[in-house]
Amino acid sequence: MSALGHHLEEAGIATVAIALIRPQAENTRPPRALWVPFELGRPIGPPSDPAFQRRVILGALGMLVEGGGPVRIADFPDDDPREGPDRNWQAPPSIRPNPAPRAGAGAALAETVEAELRALAPAYAASCTRRERSTVGLSGLAPAACGEYLAVWLRGERPASPVGDMSPGLALRFALDDLKAYALEAALSPGSRPSSRQLGDWLWKDTALGAAVQALRRDFLAGDDDRLKQLAFFFVPALRVPPAG
């Protein structure tokens, strides 16, 4: 991102970057950057907090009319107030596979995931209606179709791509992204303010979907198809990979 700032500024347009990883900004030496202490993925800070977000934006844009450059890196002083858990948040219905599958994926897990996705449908629909929005849509498949496609893979089959201009692997990656978004949006219950950690703990520890994605990852990494091995690295966040995974 800081590199883009360099090129735009070279072209005569003033830029300021919001930097999440300070050492990277220091190494790239952009014209201006405001380092923010928020977690990766949240450059403007807490969701649903317009006043805080405005402070971040004005903090950054304000650097455009200050001197001190070239190469100026400032620090935003405040942490994300949404970092802590919301004790009142209640997770939507999920099905924790019991016992959790230890090796490989299977038909039983596929059935469990599809049942869980159906159980989450009312919460997802309500969440979309309330927020007038969804971020599901990368694969181009409806959530139920994403679930069916995942189930086929879990049963050990190697299906054709259900998306015309995507390879089977690319379609799977985006279908998994869509399913994770579907579940996490279902978990945005009215009036609650869950932290990303709470939501992540629920997805990866308490849902069949999380277990299925982990199982598929293990299965692909243990297999002999190099393309699937590469693909598997884009399934589970590094900090959610089990130590032995």
Add this chain to the structure above:
Amino acid sequence: MRLEKLPADYAKRLSALECPAFTTTPWVAGKPLDQRRVAIVSSAGLTVRGDRVFRGRDADYRTIPSTTQANDLLCSHISINFDRNGFQEDWNVVFPLDRLNELAVQGRIGSVAATHYSFMGATDPVQMVEGAVDVAGRLKADHVDAVLLTSV
């Protein structure tokens, strides 16, 4: 990100990511903020619903008109190692268009660009130069003189 909150080896990996080195240090001064036209350029792999999602490490860019609604913005970044819950709850966490529009109405900034842009941040920056030059031309045509760069 407070790197000290992450496992040490992971924080070290993030800190040590290779960054491009430049021989020049450009610096453009300009008008007061309330006279500036502001655009967002994001490296979050954002695409408007119906547009081509980023695949892998595409080096090109996507346009995001200012008329885009929150329901029509998707994040197709290849990395899974950043939070998406914030964006799912409120697009302004990544793409603060509502906030910019409010600041324009309040007179804190001059105006908001007609079009914003997104790249895929995981792409080799050298490969993004062509796109960056192209975006610079488009921004100038839109009379933009301030860019807020956001990454994830």
